[in-house]
Amino acid sequence: MAVHGYVTHAARNRRFTALLVLGYIVAFELIGAFVLTMLLLIVDQEHTILSDPVGYALRYGLPVAIFSALLFRRLYRGHADAVMHGLGVQIVSRADEPRFVAIAEQACTTLGVRLPRFGVLDVNEPNALTIGEGPNCGLIVVTRGLLERLDDDELLAVLAHEASHIRQGDTRLLAANHALMRTTVLLQIHNPLRFEDWRQMILPLLLPPLLLVMLAGGATTMAAMTLARFARRGLKLGRDHIADGEAVRVTHFPEALLSALVKIGGHGAFVGSQRVEGALFDGPADHEGGTHPAIEARRDAISKLGQGMMDSSRQRRDTRSAPRARFGHARSARLLYPADATGRPLEPPPTATLGRFVQRFTDPDAHRQWQEACIAWCEWRVSDGRNAIGLAPMMIIPVAAIAMFLLVFWWPADGDLSKLAARFGPGALVEMAREVNSGPECIGPSYRDGICPEYQYSPGQLAAKRAKFAKVATEASVEPAVLVQPSAASGLAMPLFLLLLICLAVASPRLMRRLVGVVDAGTTTIDDEMSARLNEPSGPIGAASQSGQRPRASAHPVATDFGRKRV
Structure with missing residues (x-):
């Protein structure tokens, strides 16, 4: 729906x-349905x-919905604190920053906004951002570069712009989007029924019903992530x-x-700044992948709107003071895990241990x-190139190979597809759990x-x-021959195993080389390196290759540096 003014825009929000x-x-x-499945x-x-x-919906749907509402409220109200801790924002009062706080209170009071x-x-870059609303959940942040570059009238205009976002x-809307995206990422990380690593391939090999369940779990997770990203695109320019x-x-x-x-x-x-670009005063334009209009478009719109108010003879207010050094007050922001512009750490964080707890x-x-x-680090991103069922490009071939192997291995000898459906259907997993939880079993004539x-x-x-036991007795009386007949697919075990090795070699050649004990050609030993140094030409680099002659070994042995071992 097109936005024509403040009232329409506020109603749309x-x-x-x-x-x-x-x-x-x-x-x-x-996603919660799949997260709770194993429990x-x-x-x-x-x-x-x-x-x-x-x-499941009748018994657990309402409790899960209530829990999700409580979690949403917590994340919604904690949006400002999350941004404050993530960026290292320092909360200030009128005693700390009298000029900034006085002008900000003036802008909020004029617009009828409760003081956040x-x-x-x-940071030296000039910018501002606004998060949440109210004295407990609201936050207006300016950078040090903004305070040093703008006079009082310019700062008032920027802060009035930010206070208007609250009004x-x-x-x-940004806080609700944050809660949706944050919860979706948390559920995506803690959903065990999804293919994320090649080591998970052993699960469907041991329990074939897990193949379809894990594919469905990945598809559900991907659908929830798509919904969260669609909500972000709902921010109007x-x-x-x-x-x-x-x-x-x-x-x-x-x-x-x-x-x-x-x-x-x-x-x-x-x-x-890219992590909070929707809340910035100056953020990436829409053609750059952001959610802001271009600066030129904003300047043109302001010039047309305020054409009758412009007065070149108007005097500017400027109460800025020269920056003074504050010895002993420099903030030491402790950044333990450096990240890129999108917030992903440059290196994988340490695994969970008792010390971390x-x-x-x-x-x-x-x-x-x-x-x-x-x-x-674990969040799914658009740059990962995942498909509709949540598989990364490097996981498509292994999952397809496992699916083909299981399909051929468990194909019924009589061609009855109902047996295949029973083998791979989710009901088989439930039957296994029911049998495990049925208590001890006594076997014998009595x-x-x-x-x-x-x-x-x-x-x-x-x-x-x-x-x-009623089902077993029925099968024994109806199809006694089938119960003792060996599976025709068992003879295909070795060919299918070879096919699996071929698929593994295509999907991950380096892993295949490690499994069979082959050392990469790029690795060299110390003896090989010393032999190569002895065979080096004594002339300038490239002289032997330019003359077309093979390099000759030096007549004198290479002197060794005592006390220095080359690794």
């Missing part, structure tokens, strides 16, 4: 925020998403035009906003940075139903055992 909350609950229910197969295999979707917290980011509901218009309306000084755009435009990118109490800041690094007299079975365990 309220509707879209409500849709985000609904989409959040749907995404949480989808429910142990404690309640009769009401899993695999065995009885309707029963105010923060300063110690028209843009910060609520018109929100900055409307905020600029509100800033001009309350300041009556369009020249100040224009000159601020000239000083800031294209110079506001700092380390970590203890660090939660001994060094909370380091533990929080480690958690954030782990989440950012125990025709497998029930041990000394063991106290639950009613569910008794029903499971009786159903199992």
Whole structure:
């Protein structure tokens, strides 16, 4: 829907925020069903998403929805704190930054916005951002470069623009989007039923029903991630035009906003800014992959809107003081895990250990940075090139090879596809869990139903055992020949094993070489290196190759450096 003004835009933000909350609950229910599958197969295999979707929805749908709503509220209200810790923002008061806080309070009061917290980011790039709303969840941040480059009127125009985002509901929409994306990433990381590494290939080999279940889990996770990214694209470019218009309306000084755009435009990118680009005053334009209009378009719109208010003879206010050195007050931002512009760490973070758990109490800041690094490292990104079922390019061939191997190996000898469906269907996994949880089994002529007299079975365990032995007796009486007939596919084990090795060689040649014990050709030993040094030509580099003659060994041995061992 097109946005024509403040009222329409604010109403649209309220509707879209409500849709985000609904989409959040749907995404949480989808991935949560697969996250809970392994637990429910142990404690309640009769009401899993695999065995009885309707029963699962009736029994666990409402509790999961309530839990997701509580988690959404926590992430929604904690958006400002997450940004503050992620960027290293320092909360300031009027005593710390009197000029900035006084002008910010003036802008918020003029627009009728409840005063949020105010923060300063110690970077030289000029920019500002706004997160959340209210005194507890709201935050307006400016960089040190912005405070040093703008006069009072320019700073008031920028802060009025930021306060307008709070008034028209843009910060609520950003917080809801943050909660949706954050929860989706957490569920994606903790969903065990997805193919992420080649070592997981052993699971469907041991339990064939897991193949379809893990593919479905990956597809559900990918659908939830797509929903979260679609919500981010719901941020309209018109929100900055409307905020600029509100800033001009309350300041009556369009020249100040224009000159601020000239000083800031294209110079506001700092380390970590891409992670909060939707909340920035100056962010990437839409044609650059961002969610902001171009600076030229904003300047043209402001010039047309404030044409009647411009007065070149108007005097500017400027109460800036010269920057003074504050000895002993330099902030030492401890960055334990350096990251790129998108927030992904440059190196994989350490694995979880008992020491990491203890660090939660001994060094909370380091533990929080480690958690954030782990989440950012495992997050699925658009650049990963995953397909609709969540498979990365390097996993497509191994998964296809395993699927083909299992399909041929378990193909029924009589061509009955119902047996194949029973083998790979999710019901087979439920049957395995039901058998494991049915209690001990006594075998012998005196125990025709497998029930041990000394063991106290639950009613569910008794029903499971009786159903199992009734099924076995029926199969033995109807198809006795089939029960003893060996599978025709067993003779294909060796050819299929060779096919698996070929697929592995195609998908990961380096791993195949390691499995068979072949050393890479690029590795050299110390003896090989010394032999190569003895055969080097004594003349300038390239002289022997240019003359067409083979290099000759030196007549004198190469002198060794005592005490220095070459590694």
